Structures are given as C-alpha cells and as structure tokens.
Amino acid sequence: MATIRELARQCGVSVATVSRVFNNxxxxxxxxxxxxxxxxxxxGYLPNExxxxxxxxxxxxxGLVWDTHHRRPGWRHPFLQEILIGLKTALSDRGYHLLMLATSDGEGxxxxxxxxxxxxxxxxxDDGTEDPALLRLAASGVPCVSLDRPVTGPRATHVISDNAGGARAAVHHLHGRGRRAIATIAGPGRTAPGAERLAGYRAALAELGLPARDGYVAEGDFYLAGGHAAMRRLLELDERPDAVFVAGDEMAIGAIRAVTEAGLKVPEDVAVVGFDDIELAALVQPGLTTVAQDKAGFGTAAAAALVAMIDDPAAAPPPPSVLPTTLVVRGTT
Amino acid sequence: MATIRELARQCGVSVATVSRVFNNxxxxxxxxxxxxxxxxxxxGYLPNExxxxxxxxxxxxxGLVWDTHHRRPGWRHPFLQEILIGLKTALSDRGYHLLMLATSDGEGxxxxxxxxxxxxxxxxxDDGTEDPALLRLAASGVPCVSLDRPVTGPRATHVISDNAGGARAAVHHLHGRGRRAIATIAGPGRTAPGAERLAGYRAALAELGLPARDGYVAEGDFYLAGGHAAMRRLLELDERPDAVFVAGDEMAIGAIRAVTEAGLKVPEDVAVVGFDDIELAALVQPGLTTVAQDKAGFGTAAAAALVAMIDDPAAAPPPPSVLPTTLVVRGTT
DNA sequence: CTGAAAGCGCTTACAG
DNA sequence: CTGAAAGCGCTTACAG
Incomplete structure (x- = not known):
C-alpha cells in the first residue's frame, strides 16, 4: 500500500504538504x-487510520455497548435493528464508524x-443493569450517550422517549373509549421506561379522577410470558379491569393471549394498549393499539449529541433528547 | 494515560521487555x-491499540458489512440480532472487535x-445486491466470510443454511399430511436462499412423483406484502393448491392473511409451511409450521471461519459451512 | 533472558 | 504556502 512518503515523493513535495492536503x-x-x-x-493512496x-x-x-448478555441471558431489544440503522447512518455521515464493544473480551x-x-x-x-464499567466511563469525561436511561457525567447525556406522556395518552384514549376500570402491566421498576410509563399511567388516572387501585398494577418483564402471567393475575381480580395499558408490545401480545384463553374478547371485554409499536403490532389480529416510539430517532439523536460533544470538547453536554411518542389506534381498543 | 515507556521506567526494564511481557x-x-x-x-497501563x-x-x-441500505431502502434481515450476538460473542472470545462499516462514509x-x-x-x-466493492474485497485476499451468499476469493468462504434440504423437508411434510397440490411462494431468484429453496421444492416434487405445474410457483420478495400478493395469485388458479411452501416466514404470514381474506381456512383448506422460524412464527395463531434456521450458528460459524483464516495466512479457506435446518411443526399444517 | 535502535505512517508546531 | 524534524506508543529483528 502506498504511504504518504511515497505519495509525497511522486508529487515532489514534503509529507507535511500531503498531510495538509487531506487535513487542512x-x-x-x-x-x-x-x-x-x-x-x-x-x-490509490489511502491514509492509514x-x-x-x-x-x-x-x-x-x-463504541457501542450493547448486550451484556452473559449477565442477562436472552435479553433483547425490541427494535435494535432500527436503532443500529439510525446510528450507523447518522454517524457515518459525519465520518465515524461504530465499534461494537465486546463484553467478554480480554480487555476486561x-x-x-x-x-x-x-x-x-x-x-x-440500556439493558437494565448497573454496570460499574459504564458508570466509570460516563464519569471519565469521554462523550457518552445512553439510550433509554439517564446518566450523569461531565460529557454524558441520554435519549429517551416521552414515556410518561405516551402512557398518559394511552390511558386517556382508553378513557375516551368509555373504559373506567383501567389496569396496567408495568415494566421492571428498575428501568427508566418501566418506571416512567407507570408514573404516566398514574398521572392519567389522577387527571381523569379515576381511583388508583392497588391490584391494578401488575409488574411484567417486557417479555411475552411476563405479560401473559401478569394479565392472568389481573383477570382473577374481583373487579376485573375492562382495559389495560401494557408498557410494552410483547407483553401486550402475551396479555391478549391470556384474555383470549380466559374466554374473553379483545377489545369487547378487555381493551388493550401497548407501547413500542414493534413490527408485530400491526401484524397480529386484531391489530394492537399502541404508543409508537420514534425508533430511528434514537439513533439519529444519539449520533447528533455525540458529535456535538466530540466537536466541542469545551461545551456542556447537550440536554437529554426526549423523543415524542404517537398513539397508533388499531383493533384492540 | 501511562505509556509503555513509563511502565518500563517504573519497573527498571526496557520497553522491549515490557512489550514481551504482553506479547510473548x-x-x-x-x-x-x-x-x-x-x-x-x-x-493502570493499557497497551495502545x-x-x-x-x-x-x-x-x-x-469489519461487518451490512445494509447497503441507500440502495435497497428498508431492507431488513429477519434475524439480524441473533446473528450479531453470535458473531460478537464468538469473535470477542478470540480477541476481536466488530467494526460496523458505514456505507455512506467519506471513504467511499x-x-x-x-x-x-x-x-x-x-x-x-447479504442484501441481495452485487456490490463491486465487495467483490474487490473478496478478490483482494483479505479473509472474508459471507452470510447467505457464496463468494469466491483466495481467502473467502461463506456460511449458508441447507436451504434445499429444508425446502425438501417442508414439501415432504406437506405430502405426509396428505396434500398433493403443493405450490410454493419463492424468494427472489437472485438471492441464494431464494434460488436454493425453490430448487429444493422442485426436487421434492420430483422425488414424490408430483407434477411440477408452472402456475404453482409464485415469486415473492421475502416481505409480508409480497407473500400476500403471491398467495392471491395462487388462490385464483383453477386448480387451487391445498398446500404452499413459502420461502420465508414473513411472506408466509402474508400468505396466511390472503387465505383468510379469501374466506378459506388454514390449515384445513390450505396448509402453509414457512422458512426461518422467526420469533413471530410461534406467536401467530395458529402457530406457523416452518423450517428453522440455526440463527446463532451463522455468527459462530462465520467467526470460526474468519479466525481460522486470520490465524493461518497460508491455509486454504475453510469449506463453506452449511447449517442444518429443522422442521418445526405447529398449527398451519 | 534483555536492551538499544529502527521502524510502523501519520500530524503539527516551528521556521522560513 | 512549504519543509525539516520531533513525536505519537508500540514491536521486532539484531546483538549480546
């Protein structure tokens, strides 16, 4: 491969000049x-990186840190592919590559x-765990942006959906459909999306003057089986809910299955709203009403924040990006 | 950050010795x-990469080349996440990181x-396109492994499912269920999976002594809408098929929808077998009978082949890995 | 088993 | 606008 020295020789200039041609x-x-x-x-000269x-x-x-999956086996992101596309595209437009950081490598x-x-x-x-290496990183001053989880650090910020707003919209929609016994299947409280969507649900109940009944909050794990189990618990209640806001589409699909298995109908007996708008949401029958996240927005917002920090080392980190959500009404409500 | 020089000084040895401690x-x-x-x-010394x-x-x-998506907008892999996990894990165990190569970068x-x-x-x-840069790469002598598509090059190999075998198993299964009018919805002929699954379908018909009717082959695009459209065409045939082997699960789900919309029942009127075993296959109602691919196997096989070539620059490239498939019988047959 | 030295291919003050 | 030179942090023959 031709080096800068060779190129300089052929052009009859110094390597410094060649370097300037490419950098300045x-x-x-x-x-x-x-x-x-x-x-x-x-x-065919190419500068050596x-x-x-x-x-x-x-x-x-x-670097991309994703899936510390030795610790949480089977953890999956509902729309990783969309995030990666958004990230990669936005980053590469600005001249950056994405290095997938391994977790089990020899580097520790x-x-x-x-x-x-x-x-x-x-x-x-975010995979819902507290990784000390990540906290060290965020504290170290390297530009960091976290997805779906707040972080603090001198040059750290995050991007997250308007989870509470989306949850509120879901509950208001259910209320608008005439439902009054509205339960929720929440995500794990240790995750920001889990906690914030639950908070939004509660806020909406308060706004609507609906009572907050203890038994109406069932916690799931964002997966299908968890949603299924949570719904079964809800259906056993004396005052059976006539609607449920489920904090994730996979759980919602599990919940719908539980409703059907109990011999009840969606949406007639129990209306269901999910969260995410994964591909599947449009494909199930009936289609799942859900709160859509701006999937590509995660990647582009993250890239923009990162590049802003990289370009200006002195600047304060940009404020967190809060991505708006959209209620998509389909057949389950 | 401490450098090798600093570490050498503190230890009272030369930098050469320090280097040997880490490399030899x-x-x-x-x-x-x-x-x-x-x-x-x-x-806290860390060698600088x-x-x-x-x-x-x-x-x-x-490097990971994926999604030349400026050219084929919206292209998606049915199980990219599983492949990435397999790749990343296997590679990192051997000390390699994965660099996602951008397509629109300034590097051309x-x-x-x-x-x-x-x-x-x-x-x-593989995204089903012929990228000249990729052909150049494979020809250049850099270790390459291609997923789902044969390549040739001095140090290139590929990993692919036993597509023909899987297709044959699907058709034999349908035949075993008593079906005799077996059609297929094929993938694009320019992709290896599309072509090979179609070949497997034809081989099975021949083995079973079933006629190969022209109208029984409808080509789709691996996506839901394409499967839907293809199935509609099949249903309009004079001799309506009583079974269809669909070369991809997404298309199969579209096909099932078309059957239902036509007022027919799956599997009673038309039995359906898909290919891939995506997550969705187990979630739809009725569950989709399908040919499962070894999703994690792609990543691990690719990593193994790559590392073998990297470790021994003189060795011939390993033969292509052909991953076995498994028929998963669910409700649509 | 160890060290001195050259080299990998760039960038960037510093002079001019 | 341009060049000579030092430096970035390692590795690796070559001697000893």
Missing amino acids: PEVVNPDTRKNVLDTAARI SARTLATKKSHMV SHDRAVRRHDLDGVVFI | PEVVNPDTRKNVLDTAARI SARTLATKKSHMV SHDRAVRRHDLDGVVFI
Missing part, C-alpha cells in the same frame, strides 16, 4: 493540492476498550 | 514478568475502509 486543504496552494489529490487517486489515531488521539470511531471491561482504542465517544443501549 | 510472556524471566504485570495493573496496529498491521478488528467504499483500518477480516451479510 485550504492552506495549500490550489495547484499543488490538485496535483496531490490526482496522483493520490491514481496510485492507525497512524492518524496515534498522532492525533482521535480514532473516528464510536468497556472503559478499558475505550481507552485502548482512543474511542471518540460511546453509546450505551 | 513465556520468553521473559518469571520474576520480571510478574513485576511488570503487577505494576501495570497498579498504574493504534500503536500496536501501526507496528504489526493487525488491528484485531473485523468498504474495501477502502478495510485497508485504512488494517482490518483483519470482514463478514458480509
């Missing part, structure tokens, strides 16, 4: 610039990988 | 080795990124 083009004479560019294209990183401490790579932990590779920033996808 | 430990005196390791841990890569030309990173194309970053290998996830 406006400072070099237009003619020599053109000459360098042309012969670079001709001989390791050498650049070594010299500048900028790797043009952003994520913060080590970040230092070893001179990563310019990192994005976490 | 058996060659250094046990006592000095221990000393180096201990003080490295104490002062860019410097290592610059010196050795090994980056310990593998994938083969450039590979050279710039000294990537040790690359894995492609």
Whole structure:
C-alpha cells in the first residue's frame, strides 16, 4: 500500500504538504493540492487510520455497548435493528464508524476498550443493569450517550422517549373509549421506561379522577410470558379491569393471549394498549393499539449529541433528547 | 494515560521487555514478568491499540458489512440480532472487535475502509445486491466470510443454511399430511436462499412423483406484502393448491392473511409451511409450521471461519459451512 | 533472558 | 504556502 512518503515523493513535495492536503486543504496552494489529490487517486493512496489515531488521539470511531448478555441471558431489544440503522447512518455521515464493544473480551471491561482504542465517544443501549464499567466511563469525561436511561457525567447525556406522556395518552384514549376500570402491566421498576410509563399511567388516572387501585398494577418483564402471567393475575381480580395499558408490545401480545384463553374478547371485554409499536403490532389480529416510539430517532439523536460533544470538547453536554411518542389506534381498543 | 515507556521506567526494564511481557510472556524471566504485570495493573497501563496496529498491521478488528441500505431502502434481515450476538460473542472470545462499516462514509467504499483500518477480516451479510466493492474485497485476499451468499476469493468462504434440504423437508411434510397440490411462494431468484429453496421444492416434487405445474410457483420478495400478493395469485388458479411452501416466514404470514381474506381456512383448506422460524412464527395463531434456521450458528460459524483464516495466512479457506435446518411443526399444517 | 535502535505512517508546531 | 524534524506508543529483528 502506498504511504504518504511515497505519495509525497511522486508529487515532489514534503509529507507535511500531503498531510495538509487531506487535513487542512485550504492552506495549500490550489495547484499543488490538485496535483496531490490526482496522483493520490491514481496510485490509490489511502491514509492509514492507525497512524492518524496515534498522532492525533482521535480514532473516528464510536463504541457501542450493547448486550451484556452473559449477565442477562436472552435479553433483547425490541427494535435494535432500527436503532443500529439510525446510528450507523447518522454517524457515518459525519465520518465515524461504530465499534461494537465486546463484553467478554480480554480487555476486561468497556472503559478499558475505550481507552485502548482512543474511542471518540460511546453509546450505551440500556439493558437494565448497573454496570460499574459504564458508570466509570460516563464519569471519565469521554462523550457518552445512553439510550433509554439517564446518566450523569461531565460529557454524558441520554435519549429517551416521552414515556410518561405516551402512557398518559394511552390511558386517556382508553378513557375516551368509555373504559373506567383501567389496569396496567408495568415494566421492571428498575428501568427508566418501566418506571416512567407507570408514573404516566398514574398521572392519567389522577387527571381523569379515576381511583388508583392497588391490584391494578401488575409488574411484567417486557417479555411475552411476563405479560401473559401478569394479565392472568389481573383477570382473577374481583373487579376485573375492562382495559389495560401494557408498557410494552410483547407483553401486550402475551396479555391478549391470556384474555383470549380466559374466554374473553379483545377489545369487547378487555381493551388493550401497548407501547413500542414493534413490527408485530400491526401484524397480529386484531391489530394492537399502541404508543409508537420514534425508533430511528434514537439513533439519529444519539449520533447528533455525540458529535456535538466530540466537536466541542469545551461545551456542556447537550440536554437529554426526549423523543415524542404517537398513539397508533388499531383493533384492540 | 501511562505509556509503555513509563511502565518500563517504573519497573527498571526496557520497553522491549515490557512489550514481551504482553506479547510473548513465556520468553521473559518469571520474576520480571510478574513485576511488570503487577505494576501495570497498579498504574493502570493499557497497551495502545493504534500503536500496536501501526507496528504489526493487525488491528484485531473485523469489519461487518451490512445494509447497503441507500440502495435497497428498508431492507431488513429477519434475524439480524441473533446473528450479531453470535458473531460478537464468538469473535470477542478470540480477541476481536466488530467494526460496523458505514456505507455512506467519506471513504467511499468498504474495501477502502478495510485497508485504512488494517482490518483483519470482514463478514458480509447479504442484501441481495452485487456490490463491486465487495467483490474487490473478496478478490483482494483479505479473509472474508459471507452470510447467505457464496463468494469466491483466495481467502473467502461463506456460511449458508441447507436451504434445499429444508425446502425438501417442508414439501415432504406437506405430502405426509396428505396434500398433493403443493405450490410454493419463492424468494427472489437472485438471492441464494431464494434460488436454493425453490430448487429444493422442485426436487421434492420430483422425488414424490408430483407434477411440477408452472402456475404453482409464485415469486415473492421475502416481505409480508409480497407473500400476500403471491398467495392471491395462487388462490385464483383453477386448480387451487391445498398446500404452499413459502420461502420465508414473513411472506408466509402474508400468505396466511390472503387465505383468510379469501374466506378459506388454514390449515384445513390450505396448509402453509414457512422458512426461518422467526420469533413471530410461534406467536401467530395458529402457530406457523416452518423450517428453522440455526440463527446463532451463522455468527459462530462465520467467526470460526474468519479466525481460522486470520490465524493461518497460508491455509486454504475453510469449506463453506452449511447449517442444518429443522422442521418445526405447529398449527398451519 | 534483555536492551538499544529502527521502524510502523501519520500530524503539527516551528521556521522560513 | 512549504519543509525539516520531533513525536505519537508500540514491536521486532539484531546483538549480546
């Protein structure tokens, strides 16, 4: 592979000049610039990234921490693919690559990988665990953006859906459909989406003057089986709910199954609203009414926040992005 | 950050010795080795990857080419997440990170990124397009493994499901259920899975002595809407099929919808077998009988092939991995 | 078993 | 606008 030295030789200039052509083009004479560019294209010169990183401490790579799955086996994100597309696209438009950080590597932990590779920033996808390496990272001053979970750090911010708002909209919708005995199947309280959606549910009840009955809150785990089990508990109540706001679509589908198995009908006997708007929501019969998240928005917002921090090391971290949600009404309400 | 020089100073040895401790430990005196390791841990020394890569030309990173989605908008993999988990885990166990290669970056194309970053290998996830940059890459001698698509190159191999075998099993299963008018909804002929599953279907018909009727082959696009449209065409045939092998689960779900909309029943009037065994297959009602692919197997097989090529630059590429499939019988047959 | 030295391919003050 | 030189943090023959 041609090196900068070789290119410089062929152009009859110094390596410094070649370097400037690529990094600071406006400072070099237009003619020599053109000459360098042309012969670079001709001989197939490509700057070596390791050498650049070594010299500048900028790797043009952003780490992605996802799935500490040795700890939470089977953990899945409901729309990881959409997030990755959004992230990758937005990042690459700005010249950054995404490095998927391994969890079980010999480097020990994520913060080590970040230092070893001179990563310019990192994005976490929350898996609901408290990873000390992640907290160290956020505290270390490396630009960090966390998805679905607040973080604090000198250069850390997060992007999250308007979970409470979405939950409120769901409950108001149910109320508008004439339902008054509205229960909820919540996500795990240790996750921000779980906690915030539950808070939104409660706020909506208060706004609507509906009583907050203890038994009407069943906690699930965001998975189908959890939703199924939670719904069964709800159906055994003396005052059976006539509607349920479920904090995740997978759980909602499990819940619907439980309703059907009990010989009841959705939405006639029990109306159901989910959260997420996963692909499946439109495919089940009847279609699932749900609170749609801006899936691609996670990636683009994260990339924008990251790049802002990287570009201006002195700036305060951007405020958290709160992505609006949209109620999508289908057949279950 | 502590550098090797600083660590060497603190240990009273040369940087060469420190380097050996990390790269060739058996060659250094046990006592000095221990000393180096201990003080490295104490002062938090971490070897800088860019410097290592610059010196050795090994980056310990593998590129992932996925989603040239500016060209095929909306393209999705039915089980990308499972593949990524398998890949990442297997690779990281061997000390490699995964770099997601951007498509729209300033580097132009994938083969450039590979050279710039000294990537040790690359894995492609087929999107059904012919990317010249990918062909160049495979031809260049960089270790390559392609998923779901044959490639040729001095150090290239691929991993693919036993598509024909799976298709045959599906048709034989339908035949065993007493069906004799068995149609198929095929994937795009330009993709290997599309072509091979169709070939398997035809082979099975021949084995069973069933006629191969022209109208019984409808081509879809692997997506729901395509399966729906294809099924409608099949239902309009004079000799309506009583069974259909659909080359992908999403299409199968679309096909089932078309059957239902036509006032017919699955499986009574038309039995359906899909391919993939996506999560959804177990969730629809009735459950979709389908040919399951070894989803995690893609990642682990790819990682193994890649590492084998990386570890032995002189070796011939490993033969293609053909992953066995499994028929999962549920309610649609 | 260990050290001195060259080299990997860039960038960036510093002079001019 | 351009060049000479130092430096980024490692690895690896080559001697000893």
